Amino acid sequence: MFPYNLDKNPFPSGPTPNLEDAHILGGKRHQEARNSIFSCIEDLVKYSGTNDNNDKFRIITVIQDVGSGKTHLTLNIKISGINEKAIISYNDMAQIYPKKIFSIYQSMINGFPSDYLYNLKKELLYYIRDRSKTDNKITKKIFKLGFFESLTGKGIDNKILQILEDRIEPDLRHIDYIFADNFSKTDISIIKTIIQNRFEKSKSLTLIDMINFLSTLSKINLKLLNKISLYQFDEFDNHEETLSFMKAIINAHIPNTILMLILTPSSYLKMASENSSVYDRLEKANYKIDLAGSNSFEEISDIVLEYIRSYKPHATFSDIQRNELLSQIKILYEDFDLRNIRSILNIMYSAFEIASNKKMSIINEQILDETLRKIYPGLKIKGSIVDISISDYIKIKNRIDFTKDIKREIVNSLRGLINYLHQQNIKCKYEYNSPLEEIVNVVYKDYTGSPSQITMLLNETTSPHMKSTILDNTKKTGQDFKYPNITTRDNKTMSINLDRSKIIDLLFVCDKIHKNLHSIDDNNKILLLAQSINLC
Amino acid sequence: MSLEEKILDKIFSSGISGVKKTDLKKEFASVDLDSLLNLWIKQNEIIMSKKGSTSYCWHKDSYLQYLLDSDPKFKYTFELFKEVKISFQNLSNSVDKHVEKLDGKMIVLMDSILATTTTRNPFENSVSPPQKVINLQNFSEDFDLTICKYSDSIGWVPLSTLRNDLSQKYEISEKEFYDLAEQIVDENRSKYELSTGGNEGIMIRGLVYGYVRCL
Numbered sequence: 001m002f003p004y005n006l007d008k009n010p011f012p013s014g015p016t017p018n019l020e021d022a023h024i025l026g027g028k029r030h031q032e033a034r035n036s037i038f039s040c041i042e043d044l045v046k047y048s049g050t051n052d053n054n055d056k057f058r059i060i061t062v063i064q065d066v067g068s069g070k071t072h073l074t075l076n077i078k079i080s081g082i083n084e085k086a087i088i089s090y091n092d093m094a095q096i097y098p099k100k101i102f103s104i105y106q107s108m109i110n111g112f113p114s115d116y117l118y119n120l121k122k123e124l125l126y127y128i129r130d131r132s133k134t135d136n137k138i139t140k141k142i143f144k145l146g147f148f149e150s151l152t153g154k155g156i157d158n159k160i161l162q163i164l165e166d167r168i169e170p171d172l173r174h175i176d177y178i179f180a181d182n183f184s185k186t187d188i189s190i191i192k193t194i195i196q197n198r199f200e201k202s203k204s205l206t207l208i209d210m211i212n213f214l215s216t217l218s219k220i221n222l223k224l225l226n227k228i229s230l231y232q233f234d235e236f237d238n239h240e241e242t243l244s245f246m247k248a249i250i251n252a253h254i255p256n257t258i259l260m261l262i263l264t265p266s267s268y269l270k271m272a273s274e275n276s277s278v279y280d281r282l283e284k285a286n287y288k289i290d291l292a293g294s295n296s297f298e299e300i301s302d303i304v305l306e307y308i309r310s311y312k313p314h315a316t317f318s319d320i321q322r323n324e325l326l327s328q329i330k331i332l333y334e335d336f337d338l339r340n341i342r343s344i345l346n347i348m349y350s351a352f353e354i355a356s357n358k359k360m361s362i363i364n365e366q367i368l369d370e371t372l373r374k375i376y377p378g379l380k381i382k383g384s385i386v387d388i389s390i391s392d393y394i395k396i397k398n399r400i401d402f403t404k405d406i407k408r409e410i411v412n413s414l415r416g417l418i419n420y421l422h423q424q425n426i427k428c429k430y431e432y433n434s435p436l437e438e439i440v441n442v443v444y445k446d447y448t449g450s451p452s453q454i455t456m457l458l459n460e461t462t463s464p465h466m467k468s469t470i471l472d473n474t475k476k477t478g479q480d481f482k483y484p485n486i487t488t489r490d491n492k493t494m495s496i497n498l499d500r501s502k503i504i505d506l507l508f509v510c511d512k513i514h515k516n517l518h519s520i521d522d523n524n525k526i527l528l529l530a531q532s533i534n535l536c
Numbered sequence: 537m538s539l540e541e542k543i544l545d546k547i548f549s550s551g552i553s554g555v556k557k558t559d560l561k562k563e564f565a566s567v568d569l570d571s572l573l574n575l576w577i578k579q580n581e582i583i584m585s586k587k588g589s590t591s592y593c594w595h596k597d598s599y600l601q602y603l604l605d606s607d608p609k610f611k612y613t614f615e616l617f618k619e620v621k622i623s624f625q626n627l628s629n630s631v632d633k634h635v636e637k638l639d640g641k642m643i644v645l646m647d648s649i650l651a652t653t654t655t656r657n658p659f660e661n662s663v664s665p666p667q668k669v670i671n672l673q674n675f676s677e678d679f680d681l682t683i684c685k686y687s688d689s690i691g692w693v694p695l696s697t698l699r700n701d702l703s704q705k706y707e708i709s710e711k712e713f714y715d716l717a718e719q720i721v722d723e724n725r726s727k728y729e730l731s732t733g734g735n736e737g738i739m740i741r742g743l744v745y746g747y748v749r750c751l
Contacts, residue, residue, distance in 0.1 A: 063690060065731035265692040265747045266733025272688065283689055290690050292729060292751055337741050 003355045003362050004321065010311035011304075011349035015342070022075035026306025027299040027341075030073055033062070033289045038082055040258060040287045044228050045085050048256045057253040060260040061282055063268050064291040067340035069303070070262045073291075074232050086230040086258070087112060087221050099239040105210045108231055109200055109217075118164070120217075121195055123224040125160045125170070131178045141174050163195075170195060182223055183216070190216040207245075211252045222256045229257045236263040238270050243278045250281050261285075297333050300341050301326050304348055321362055328368050331394055335382055335501065336372075350375050365394035383501035385532060386525040388508045396504045396511075410503065413510035414535070417526070420513050421536055426527065428536045498533065505529055539567055547582055547593050552602040554592035557584070670706055676720050678702055683750050691749035695737045698748070714738055717748075727751060 002009050012021035025034060037060060044058055062070050078088045089111030093099075096107050109117075132139040139145065143159040162168045172192045179188045190213055193199045205213070218229045236242070249259060261282065272279045293299060304325075308317060332338045332347060351363050351371040360367060369391035372379050381393055388396075400406060421428040498506070509526050512518045518526065530536050537545070543564055547555055561569050573593065576582045583599040584591055594602055603610045682701050686693045699713045708716070718738045721728045727750060730738060734746020 063692075065729075264733060265690075265731040265749075268690075269688060269692060269694065269747065288690060292691075292749075295729070296726065339740070 001356065001359070001361075002352050003360060004308060004312075004317045005361070006308070006312055006352075008311065009349060009352045009356070010307040011345050011352060013346075013349045015346070017072040017075055019075055019079055022072055022079060024307055024310045025073065025076045026303035026310075027069070027294065028302060029291055029294050029299050030069055030303070033073055033291055034077060034080070036287055036289055037077055037260070038080075041082055041086050041228065041230065044256065044258060048222055048228050056255045056257075057250075058258045058287070059250065059282065059285040060258060060287040060289060061268075061285045062260065062262045062289040062291065063265055064294055065340075066264055067342040068291055068294040069341050070291065071234050072341075074234055074260070074262055077230075078232065085227060087116065087225060087227045088230045088232060090232045090234065092234045093237055093242065094235040099237070099241050101207060101210070101241050101245045102205065104242060104245050105205070105214075106200070108214070111231070117194065117197075117199060120220060120224070121197070122160070122164055124191060124195055124220070125163060127224055128170075128175055128178055129156050129160065138174050138178075142170050142172070144168065144171055166197065172196070183219065186212050187216045187219060191220070194220075207248055211248060211254070214249070214257075215252065215254050218254050218256045229254075230260060231257065232260045232262065234262045236261045236267065238267055238274055240275075243271070243275045247278050247281065250278075295339050295341070297330060300333065300339075300344055301329055303341050304329060304344060307345075307348075325363055327398065328363065328365065328394065331397060332368070335393070335397070336379065337382055347371055347375065365391040368394065381501055381504075383499055384505055385502075385528055386505045386509055386522075388505060392508055393504055396507050397500070400500075400503060400507070406503075409507060410498075413506045416510040416513050417506065417530055418535060420526065421530055424523070426530075426536055428530075430535065502529075502533065506533070539564065540572060543567070543569070543572065544576070544581070544595075548595040548598070550594070550598070552594075552598050552605060554585075554587070554594040554598070554602065557591040557593060560593065670708065670716065672716070672719070675702070675706065675716055678705065679717065679720055680750060683748065687749060692731060692747045693749065694734055695746050695748055696734060699736070710736070721748065 001007060012018075014021065025031060040058055040060055044056060048056055062073065064070050074090065078090050089108050091104075091107045091111045093104075096103055128142060129139065132142065139156060143156050143163075145155050145159060149155040149158070159168065159170075163170055172195060175192070176185075176188055179191060183191065190199070193202060199213075202209075202213075221227050221229050233246075246259070246261070268279075268282070271282070305322065329344060329348075332344060338344060338347070347368075348363075351367050354371055354374070355361075355363055355367045358367070369389060372390050379390075381388060381390070384393070400409070415433070418428055418430045419432055422432045506529065509518075509522075509529055512522065513526070527536070543560065546560065546563070557569075557573070560573075573582065573584060577584055580596060583594045583596055585594070585599075586592070604614060605611075679698065679702065682698045683691075683693050686697050695714075695717060698717070699710060702708075703710065703713045706713075714737070721730060721738065729749050729751050730740070730745035731747040731749075732743050732745055734744060737744045737746030739745075
């Protein structure tokens with residue numbers, strides 16, 4: 001069993017998403033982006049069946065940083081219910097080499113579902129059969145139907161099956177008039193190559209040939225499959241030939257077609273300087289999908305929860321468990337700078353595996369600690385200067401978040417550290433058992449009022465009677481928080497900034513000293529910490 | 537009252553009319569009046585001058601009024617001096633006020649320098665010593681304005697573009713710019729979004745984030 005009563009690890013294990021992983025799409029912004037793309041498809045579907053003069057070509061751009069879930073979104077669209085309205089070709093530009101126009105074109109054809117050309121051929125053969133019913137003579141010629149075969153009602157269907165199995169070849173000299181109503185002569189010659197299995201084998205094509213082939217495919221997709229065509233280009237790059245080909249496709253306005261380009265802000269801005277012509281066309285894209293905030297904590301946490309929710313909607317997953325899991329993800333996000341969904345999903349997958357092996361019903365700080373040590377050995381907490389374990393870090397961080405009197409915690413820890421320095425005969429600026437309550441003042445710097453960053457004022461004196469500098473207590477003043485003006489009344493007032501990691505270091509070290517768990521190796525780290533906060 | 541005091545009192549009480557030297561001699565015949573008068577003249581207590589051919593004595597305060605009343609040239613010159621004095625006093629007051637203000641500013645400046653230097657501890661100094669005192673709020677406002685100025689249709693701007701503008705304006709090095717930029721972005725994570733790429737930018741977990749936008 002896996003945590004939260006799941007019988008399978010719900011998280012993907014691959015470094016990049018695959019089609020199976022992409023079934024689940026969490027996150028408000030990702031879902032909004034998907035809805036926008038769906039609306040573009042539906043808009044084109046609405047106009048595709050009509051004969052009006054509306055342009056039936058669309059461009060969608062999806063621009064966001066690496067690891068923000070663009071590929072996941074793209075694959076999710078490919079396998080979503082929308083594939084009943086659109087036939088989708090997914091192209092990973094990173095896998096196309098050399099970046100030549102012809103190889104990109106081939107990739108576009110191969111990007112359709114694997115049975116696409118087979119189904120197209122089948123639909124074309126049935127189209128021929130249906131349209132030629134009135135002229136039995138032509139039908140017999142096309143399908144090479146003999147006298148005895150024509151006696152049974154299923155003669156033509158059997159012939160179609162044989163053609164699909166490549167056992168016989170139809171006689172295509174007679175099909176032109178069947179397609180003449182809806183297709184041009186160029187289209188008909190391309191249709192013949194599809195029926196003869198020569199379409200994907202065509203070599204020595206010019207750019208205009210490729211554009212014609214793609215246009216014909218779009219027409220057939222709409223007429224026979226009743227679907228528009230959607231070409232997705234993931235990892236879209238600035239290669240010269242890529243851009244030339246895209247420009248040609250855009251200029252050709254291939255009918256009933258959507259071009260969806262997925263790229264990073266970096267590539268997009270490079271394009272502006274290197275190929276302003278294509279950049280200008282992309283600036284005029286019909287839909288510019290902006291995944292702004294896709295790496296925010298809210299988005300990432302919602303995606304993580306969506307995996308659990310989707311896998312087992314009624315799983316044992318209480319609000320308390322959910323909040324605990326989210327608080328741990330927040331630590332990964334904030335204190336380890338793991339700010340993209342790919343990294344978090346990777347950790348979640350491993351954490352669930354480890355928890356399952358240990359028969360744990362939840363993901364707690366020990367599991368997360370072990371996971372990080374396993375998959376990111378050597379990972380350090382941002383800003384920490386003592387070797388604090390991740391589980392200890394999480395425990396102390398939670399203690400700070402929920403404490404009502406951070407000043408008391410800090411004062412006690414400082415006293416412990418000062419006394420320890422005296423015991424070790426290290427010259428300290430403060431006396432043994434200094435009355436720290438009087439000489440320490442704490443000013444909260446986080447605009448939310450959370451004690452994540454603290455300015456601590458210490459009067460650098462050995463006299464217990466020296467009064468501390470008085471500051472406004474700016475805790476929990478809301479969004480309008482401003483840094484206080486620190487006025488020093490004498491040269492001996494010391495202002496020390498403690499960020500969250502230093503506060504946690506201080507509390508951790510003092511806990512260790514208090515419980516007498518520190519080793520000789522810890523001495524140097526303790527001294528370094530004391531120096532960093534100006535105690536010695 | 538001594539005889540000398542009586543003589544002085546007599547001169548003082550004569551006001552702007554003054555008293556004749558001969559009248560004094562008659563009244564105080566028993567003293568060496570000339571010596572006494574010369575002493576007081578030296579001490580600037582009295583003034584002796586002639587009206588026609590007769591010598592008169594005035595107390596110093598009364599003599600000024602006497603001159604103003606009797607000599608139009610002196611009166612005119614005195615008025616001119618008075619005006620000069622008033623304008624000089626005004627100027628002096630204004631200089632005093634400016635000096636006072638400068639003094640106040642110097643104190644604030646010294647305080648802020650002291651606060652900055654005391655905030656930094658030796659450990660932090662060894663990690664990243666800021667070279668200049670920069671008002672973070674002003675820098676942050678300029679940071680936002682520059683993003684607005686250069687952003688493309690979806691808001692992204694290369695950090696190198698911001699660095700070009702702001703490093704010049706604040707006279708800071710590339711490293712100082714990125715230290716400040718990182719601080720601003722880090723403190724306002726819901727406001728800014730970073731993107732990888734570019735030749736320079738903020739390093740996070742080994743990746744260069746060279747693009748930024750406001751959310």
